[in-house]
Amino acid sequence: MERTEILISGFGGQGVVRLGQIFSIAAVAEGLFTTMLVSHGTETRGGYVRSQVVIDSSPIDSPVVEDPDYFCAMSKSAYSKFGSLVRKGTILYDPGYIVPDLSLLASQISISARDIAIEQLGQDIFANIVYLGVLGQYFKAYISREKLLEALTAKVPRAMGAKNVRAFELGYSLALSSMEDSF
Amino acid sequence: MERTEILISGFGGQGVVRLGQIFSIAAVAEGLFTTMLVSHGTETRGGYVRSQVVIDSSPIDSPVVEDPDYFCAMSKSAYSKFGSLVRKGTILYDPGYIVPDLSLLASQISISARDIAIEQLGQDIFANIVYLGVLGQYFKAYISREKLLEALTAKVPRAMGAKNVRAFELGYSLALSSMEDSF
Amino acid sequence: MKRLFDTGNAAITEGAILAGCKVFAGYPITPATEIAENMSRRLPHENGFYVQAEDELAALHICIGASLGGLKAMTATSGPGYILYADPYGWALGSEIPVVVLNAQRVGPVSGITGAPGQGEFYLSRYPTHGGNFESIVLAPNSVQEAFSLTVEAFYLAERFRMPITILADQIVTDGWESLLVPETEDEIKQMGLRIATRKINQGPEFYPATDEIDVPPVVLGHNTGAACSDWTPTSDGYDTEEVIWQHKHAYRLIYKVRNHQDILPHYEEIALDDNPDVILVAYGSPSRVVKSAVRAAREQGLKVGAIRLITLWPFPDKAFERSVKYLSVELNFDGQLVREVQRAMPKGSEVHFLGRCGELPKVTELVEAARTLINNQPLESIQWQREAW
Amino acid sequence: MKRLFDTGNAAITEGAILAGCKVFAGYPITPATEIAENMSRRLPHENGFYVQAEDELAALHICIGASLGGLKAMTATSGPGYILYADPYGWALGSEIPVVVLNAQRVGPVSGITGAPGQGEFYLSRYPTHGGNFESIVLAPNSVQEAFSLTVEAFYLAERFRMPITILADQIVTDGWESLLVPETEDEIKQMGLRIATRKINQGPEFYPATDEIDVPPVVLGHNTGAACSDWTPTSDGYDTEEVIWQHKHAYRLIYKVRNHQDILPHYEEIALDDNPDVILVAYGSPSRVVKSAVRAAREQGLKVGAIRLITLWPFPDKAFERSVKYLSVELNFDGQLVREVQRAMPKGSEVHFLGRCGELPKVTELVEAARTLINNQPLESIQWQREAW
Amino acid sequence: MDYLARKYLRGRKIPSSACSGCGLGQVHKKVLMAIDQIGLTTGDVVWGTGIGCSGRQTFNTWNGDNFAGTHGRVYAIATGLRLALPPSKKIILTVGDGDAFGIGLLHLLHAARRNVDMTVIVADNFGFQSTGGQYGLTTPDGSVTDSSPYGMRDPNWVQDGRDILDIVKGAGAGFLARHTSIEGQNAVESIKQAIRFKGFSLVHIIYPCVTNYFSKALGTRDPEVACRWLTERTNPKTEIEGLTIKTGIYPVTDGNRLEFSEQMQQITQAVQREKSNGAN
Amino acid sequence: MDYLARKYLRGRKIPSSACSGCGLGQVHKKVLMAIDQIGLTTGDVVWGTGIGCSGRQTFNTWNGDNFAGTHGRVYAIATGLRLALPPSKKIILTVGDGDAFGIGLLHLLHAARRNVDMTVIVADNFGFQSTGGQYGLTTPDGSVTDSSPYGMRDPNWVQDGRDILDIVKGAGAGFLARHTSIEGQNAVESIKQAIRFKGFSLVHIIYPCVTNYFSKALGTRDPEVACRWLTERTNPKTEIEGLTIKTGIYPVTDGNRLEFSEQMQQITQAVQREKSNGAN
Amino acid sequence: MANEAENNRRFKVELDEQACKACKYCLAACPRGVFVQADYFNEKGYRPVRVKAPDDCIGCKRCFFLCPDFAIDVEAATGEDANEKTV
Amino acid sequence: MANEAENNRRFKVELDEQACKACKYCLAACPRGVFVQADYFNEKGYRPVRVKAPDDCIGCKRCFFLCPDFAIDVEAATGEDANEKTV
Numbered sequence A, B: 001m002e003r004t005e006i007l008i009s010g011f012g013g014q015g016v017v018r019l020g021q022i023f024s025i026a027a028v029a030e031g032l033f034t035t036m037l038v039s040h041g042t043e044t045r046g047g048y049v050r051s052q053v054v055i056d057s058s059p060i061d062s063p064v065v066e067d068p069d070y071f072c073a074m075s076k077s078a079y080s081k082f083g084s085l086v087r088k089g090t091i092l093y094d095p096g097y098i099v100p101d102l103s104l105l106a107s108q109i110s111i112s113a114r115d116i117a118i119e120q121l122g123q124d125i126f127a128n129i130v131y132l133g134v135l136g137q138y139f140k141a142y143i144s145r146e147k148l149l150e151a152l153t154a155k156v157p158r159a160m161g162a163k164n165v166r167a168f169e170l171g172y173s174l175a176l177s178s179m180e181d182s183f
Numbered sequence C, D: 001m002k003r004l005f006d007t008g009n010a011a012i013t014e015g016a017i018l019a020g021c022k023v024f025a026g027y028p029i030t031p032a033t034e035i036a037e038n039m040s041r042r043l044p045h046e047n048g049f050y051v052q053a054e055d056e057l058a059a060l061h062i063c064i065g066a067s068l069g070g071l072k073a074m075t076a077t078s079g080p081g082y083i084l085y086a087d088p089y090g091w092a093l094g095s096e097i098p099v100v101v102l103n104a105q106r107v108g109p110v111s112g113i114t115g116a117p118g119q120g121e122f123y124l125s126r127y128p129t130h131g132g133n134f135e136s137i138v139l140a141p142n143s144v145q146e147a148f149s150l151t152v153e154a155f156y157l158a159e160r161f162r163m164p165i166t167i168l169a170d171q172i173v174t175d176g177w178e179s180l181l182v183p184e185t186e187d188e189i190k191q192m193g194l195r196i197a198t199r200k201i202n203q204g205p206e207f208y209p210a211t212d213e214i215d216v217p218p219v220v221l222g223h224n225t226g227a228a229c230s231d232w233t234p235t236s237d238g239y240d241t242e243e244v245i246w247q248h249k250h251a252y253r254l255i256y257k258v259r260n261h262q263d264i265l266p267h268y269e270e271i272a273l274d275d276n277p278d279v280i281l282v283a284y285g286s287p288s289r290v291v292k293s294a295v296r297a298a299r300e301q302g303l304k305v306g307a308i309r310l311i312t313l314w315p316f317p318d319k320a321f322e323r324s325v326k327y328l329s330v331e332l333n334f335d336g337q338l339v340r341e342v343q344r345a346m347p348k349g350s351e352v353h354f355l356g357r358c359g360e361l362p363k364v365t366e367l368v369e370a371a372r373t374l375i376n377n378q379p380l381e382s383i384q385w386q387r388e389a390w
Numbered sequence E, F: 001m002d003y004l005a006r007k008y009l010r011g012r013k014i015p016s017s018a019c020s021g022c023g024l025g026q027v028h029k030k031v032l033m034a035i036d037q038i039g040l041t042t043g044d045v046v047w048g049t050g051i052g053c054s055g056r057q058t059f060n061t062w063n064g065d066n067f068a069g070t071h072g073r074v075y076a077i078a079t080g081l082r083l084a085l086p087p088s089k090k091i092i093l094t095v096g097d098g099d100a101f102g103i104g105l106l107h108l109l110h111a112a113r114r115n116v117d118m119t120v121i122v123a124d125n126f127g128f129q130s131t132g133g134q135y136g137l138t139t140p141d142g143s144v145t146d147s148s149p150y151g152m153r154d155p156n157w158v159q160d161g162r163d164i165l166d167i168v169k170g171a172g173a174g175f176l177a178r179h180t181s182i183e184g185q186n187a188v189e190s191i192k193q194a195i196r197f198k199g200f201s202l203v204h205i206i207y208p209c210v211t212n213y214f215s216k217a218l219g220t221r222d223p224e225v226a227c228r229w230l231t232e233r234t235n236p237k238t239e240i241e242g243l244t245i246k247t248g249i250y251p252v253t254d255g256n257r258l259e260f261s262e263q264m265q266q267i268t269q270a271v272q273r274e275k276s277n278g279a280n
Numbered sequence G, H: 001m002a003n004e005a006e007n008n009r010r011f012k013v014e015l016d017e018q019a020c021k022a023c024k025y026c027l028a029a030c031p032r033g034v035f036v037q038a039d040y041f042n043e044k045g046y047r048p049v050r051v052k053a054p055d056d057c058i059g060c061k062r063c064f065f066l067c068p069d070f071a072i073d074v075e076a077a078t079g080e081d082a083n084e085k086t087v
């Protein structure tokens, strides 16, 4: 597997870090080298949160995502701040927060994670796990569904286990219609 | 006047610094450049105290006394610590504390300041001002008796003024019999 | 061997515990707080103690007191706390007491930016306290795995040199997540080249010998050895003295026990230097990861570029800079600190340049362009900003 | 003009009062205590205040608070107190508040020797706090007269650069007694080249402009200008921000307001350099007095020796070291600090050597012999003691 | 923005970046109500803050002059500022519990000893919250926090017979009071008395941190649950296990000491009088 | 040397380099008498000191293990040492008034809060004497010293209704007492109780500094004059102007708190017990 | 903002919906049920509380005291400033 | 040191004259005038106090309590250690 960069960003409390963490744990379990950088605005909640994940079959030098293959854009400010960074990759934006800027180079796919979470699971906090499922689809060749679910159940409170798995499945089976290129 | 170095040392409370200070104030009053370094053992009383005075008609570079022209040795430990430093100069030792080591290069003159102070003034604390008088004799050509007395009275408590002047006169008039060379 | 995905802070905690750390005293500060949190959870299981101190000054003094009683101890902070370590750090240097100090550098000065990386304490880690007359040992990890291994190494060196050892990390290394291998058996520990030293006790009567030898057991109180250690210049049996000759011997020992044993300290890493490159990038900590990517990217574009990655920052490895070449120091500060030591150590006829960023890592593209600019003998862009007035 | 015979500490007090110092907050420590004592006696007569703080950290913060309210302020300490200034020193750097800080260096590390001279804080005075991204201004007097004039100059520079200025003295300068001339009239002040700046008040709205210009009035609170200053990176109107772009501007200003105005800082002194001597002694502070005597003594013995005496230590005057020659750095420490900057700044083909003493000044004879040894291309004796094991 | 914010605060940081449900704003508002009811203007007050959530959310909200000190040091800066400001100018400091009762306690006690005219508002959220929620000096015994996963056992300043206000009173503070952020006008009245007091005054106000403290200690971020927990323990009629909060004015022995900057002026005047009539 | 010195002290620093007439030795001797009368040996006590006259004169006189901390920090070092030493080992600290009540007060109060088993002997000579005699936190109001040439007006910790022992008591100290160095066996009895007490104990002992304090404040270095001054003001029957010294045991509210290192051990054992019976 | 037209009320309750962080202190504290949480999101992504029944307000100012974000004004409708009169 | 021969005394007072710093606490405190200041100097340059009238000692131990330099021992002459019995 070549060096692949994933950028995930939104506002505090959306589980941006949790999403990157679960995905990475699954990658490590598959024997891949993985790095994740987390940065946020101010010390308190509410600022922007960004996590940069790099996955590679050989040791990773720079952990900085400079040319993301995938960008999970989960809030308006994240999209406007990092959208232009994506050149060859794909922006997976949540229409619940973002009106896409078509002048951007990257191909863009709408992932209505927040609405799916609210409609199917009653709370928007599961949107990040819907995204997990979507990423799972893109990386099917390298990271198995089992390893993703294993990592997911290990990381979420037991009481919320079922709803999280449900959210994952919804993302994993989401029709990515306007997806131009697929692995 | 050439660069002239005076070393004064004894134990805490003997007025080693006061002696150097009064002598220097008189020298400055005569328009001479003067430096004085003070160093002592530990922070508390009782350690050795040393003052190094340099006098010159032009600005002084090194304030360190490396080859004293005069060494007022006022205690046993001071004499044993610094006696060997004096080569071309004269050691003025107080026999009340010191048995002179004749193997030393320097010419040595006994100044029984402590005994004079006790016998004539009832207290050994005036020994340092007897030494002031002795130094006054050696520097007659450069520092007047008036400037020395002026500096003395300005620096000692008024109540002790008379006794201090008396101690100075005793030193100033002391027969320095074994004085080989004189200014 | 355990395969984990965790942060530098977690790796540091596991490394310390593997090395035998029994006391962690600290004070919360971003980005080092997680070490304290991990320790408060893990140490009780290892018969160890987590102490939350009233401030950083007390935190390092509490660690030193524990070490003085025979327990291995560690503290961790960032810039604003590191300067409050100066007093205890000096005490541990002078009394030769083993302790490990971690500084997760963030953007300064003052509170600067709390959650972003900086490298503003390069010189302060050499002179973390007043007075001079001592040498310092400072190790700089650039990954989660190395944060683990250098923490184990720091405890090892602290015992052998009986002195404080600084781990100079930055926010990317402590907060960053990476795959991490943790040994579970003695063999695995050896395989990973990890070194662990057990605490010996100085039985006296000579507690402060005027020698440059290491492996002199530290003073440990409570074993009735009649040991004495203080903030004053010590005689060989530990009395306080104001004599210059004892101070001279004390300085000789504090300086040369380190300078005469640099061979056992971790060595710097050379990257693509075999073909005498035109430009050598110099870095430590997280920027060195981007530097490695930049060397590969530059080589792909036909630029003869290499790199030197420092691991032991102090004593500064002069012998790494024997080549006469253009050096480019890449640092997370704007005033340029590492660059001055490269300029001092490099042979005459070479050039030194500086690329400073702060609060974010430089981009691979930026470093490749900088190398190209130098190869073409043009001035670096970063120097222009001096004339820019916003 | 008054002709006095007094100590460096007395001269510093008079210089501060002449410059308009109204608040001295300090904590007792040898050898700086006498400044506090003089201030407690003199300031009430000048409508000023002496405050004895609970520790050095509070002392410099109290000075900064007074300056923040519009009063010129100063504090003084030695090594063990200077490290406790790191937190407030950083605050004054970041908030650009004028204040004068004196460090009377004594022998270290830790409590070392209290009443003897050292020069262990050369690098610490450049990096007195964490975080980097700033330049420092450090002045080093070598006599009682210069302690007086550089204290006046420090207050002047503090106002124009609106930042803390460090006077790096040593125990010989502060405790030494010398003849001292003190001006009594405006003309005499001008004759002696003394510069005094009055305190201006920043009316906003731009309190932190991203410019390298000096003479930007400092923030003063209590005049209802709506001013804001903090420990965080400031926007131009003083808000706290975590944005990297503002941090970049803040760093640019803290570095380049100093680097781009070095011309108004006191220049180094050159001694007997006209005939391109074989050896140049380099020193600051009290050792430089012995160096001057040694140059004359060496010349008398036919040795072509000169000297460079630094007055502004930081920013380090690289241009003083443009000659290709053998340099010998004479310092009051054993680890060698000034020597590293000479090695960094000197041109190719020159050599640098180090002669370290501590707790006492070197002898003139020792320096002359060292110069002779270097002229004869032999190794310096001081390097041998590394191998000596007592 | 309400009328208080429009009258006294700068728009840019209102509403603050505090979490939803954070009680800090309630503390902030009570201080502004006290200032408003005394009739002070922005020019009458220099506002200082510590760091952390309390510092970050109140710094540069005041439309007059203001400053933020480093952790625990604002009391020393204010002491120096006091010497330079005219006595009429008020100094009001909003700080955190860690700032005042942890790292800054030495400077706070010495400011009280010197009776420096300042009003310290300690916004107590039961620990170091801006660094992620570690226990502090007022965290209720047994609480689970990020740095006490097995329940906090470190003796605090507010239980087991200890009361930090006792210590501050012993240092010489002239006016002390304790309230919670969810109390009403009675808390505002205490703050008014503190601001009016000519010397060192301190008001300890406990407010709910829902994101860190209450979410870990009570397992919920719901502000209502936090309010109920606080109300139950404030001046409880019945015996209740764990922390109880007695609010109101905390009696001090003698409130009319000479103020610090006045005492300093008196020394200067006495010395100059003595010199002028040639006494020495 | 007398029998106490022969039994417990090292010859090299006895007699100390203290000035003639300095009362520090009297404090030092009372501590040794207490140790002797309890029946402790040099192996039972680790002795720590501050710096200054009190530190310099007592450091490395104890023939067992001993250490000297930097100014004001020995309480923090002792806290760490407490974790490593067996509970039976006593920690005794001899420190100065500036060390304990000035720069070191934050660490001292937090050591008391944690109830760390140590005995702090504060040797109070009314100021910073080793640095030449500046006024300190216990210097009597109005005293002329090197840093108060016009008479000290800075409020201290021991007059005007303030008592530093009140503050230390508020912090949680388990045993407190005050004596002067010229008192007799009653002072030794208090020190014995302090050493026996399992937790934080402090004995404040005032002694005459003849060289700096009394020479400037009373114009004489004569120890007898200093003794008379102290005796007049110790437990005075009649009203007397200025500082008075009430000696004896200073009542604390509750003396039987869990000791710091015991509490730490309990956490470790509780956590390991819970883990072993698979609770989490 | 609340509707200006209803001027026969004794108290005017205004709630700044963009400043609101949906903490619902006001909602829980109001004895008259004047508030309700909206179903739309404000700029910051919170579903703000809005004034549902302004007429029922009795001017107790509990909401004003408890709102951490300076988002609620309660004034006596008759123009004379109700804020001075304390509860 | 005090003369060993006088063994019919109830208390033995020993004074280490080299350790003495002539502070005269003992001299002032002794109710029986047992001490006097010598006219010679000891090594350190002090004129030490010496035991003038050992017989008059009543073992009150005031001198022992007040001597800052561990220079005085007061023991019951009958060998049984007087120090245990406190004043």
Ligand SMILES: Cc1ncc(C[n+]2csc(CCOP(=O)(O)OP(=O)(O)O)c2C)c(N)n1
Binding pocket: C027, C028, C029, C030, C056, C080, C081, C084, C111, E050, E051, E052, E053, E054, E055, E070, E071, E095, E096, E097, E098, E099, E100, E125, E127, E128, E129, E130, E131, E136
């Ligand atoms: C010397 C120093 N140590 C640590 C920190 C890190 N720090 C930043 S905010 C904070 C929390 C302070 O707690 P508190 O004063 O209670 O404020 P809160 O965040 O709880 O409102 C800390 C410890 C710092 N800024 N400076």
Ligand SMILES: Cc1ncc(C[n+]2csc(CCOP(=O)(O)OP(=O)(O)O)c2C)c(N)n1
Binding pocket: D027, D028, D029, D030, D056, D080, D081, D084, D111, F050, F051, F052, F053, F054, F055, F070, F071, F095, F096, F097, F098, F099, F100, F125, F127, F128, F129, F130, F131, F136
């Ligand atoms: C951080 C620091 N500040 C100042 C000093 C200087 N200093 C040395 S001894 C001393 C006096 C301390 O007074 P106290 O504790 O009362 O001891 P004393 O000398 O009076 O016995 C001081 C301030 C120091 N050693 N360290």
Ligand code: SF4
Binding pocket: A044, A045, E017, E018, E019, E021, E022, E023, E024, E053, E125, E129, E130, E208, E209, E210, E211, E212, E213
């Ligand atoms: S972390 Fe707690 S105290 Fe800080 S802003 Fe959030 S709720 Fe308020």
Ligand code: SF4
Binding pocket: B044, B045, F017, F018, F019, F021, F022, F023, F024, F053, F125, F129, F130, F208, F209, F210, F211, F212, F213
């Ligand atoms: S200065 Fe005072 S306290 Fe210090 S040794 Fe001398 S008499 Fe004792």
Ligand code: SF4
Binding pocket: G011, G013, G029, G030, G031, G032, G033, G034, G056, G057, G058, G059, G060, G061, G062, G063, G064, G074
């Ligand atoms: S003032 Fe009282 S009744 Fe009116 S809206 Fe607010 S809480 Fe409800």
Ligand code: SF4
Binding pocket: G015, G019, G020, G021, G022, G023, G024, G025, G026, G027, G048, G049, G066, G067, G068, G069, G070, G071, G072
């Ligand atoms: S109290 Fe204020 S911030 Fe909270 S829901 Fe009500 S209006 Fe919104």
Ligand code: SF4
Binding pocket: H011, H013, H029, H030, H031, H032, H033, H034, H056, H057, H058, H059, H060, H061, H062, H063, H064, H074
């Ligand atoms: S024990 Fe009492 S009577 Fe005997 S010498 Fe001592 S003071 Fe005098």
Ligand code: SF4
Binding pocket: H015, H019, H020, H021, H022, H023, H024, H025, H026, H027, H048, H049, H066, H067, H068, H069, H070, H071, H072
């Ligand atoms: S009390 Fe002790 S030191 Fe003082 S005079 Fe008597 S024997 Fe000598």
Ligand SMILES: [Mg+2]
Binding pocket: E052, E096, E097, E098, E123, E124, E125, E126, E127, E128, E129, E136
């Ligand atoms: Mg808090």
Ligand SMILES: [Mg+2]
Binding pocket: F052, F096, F097, F098, F123, F124, F125, F126, F127, F128, F129, F136
């Ligand atoms: Mg003292």
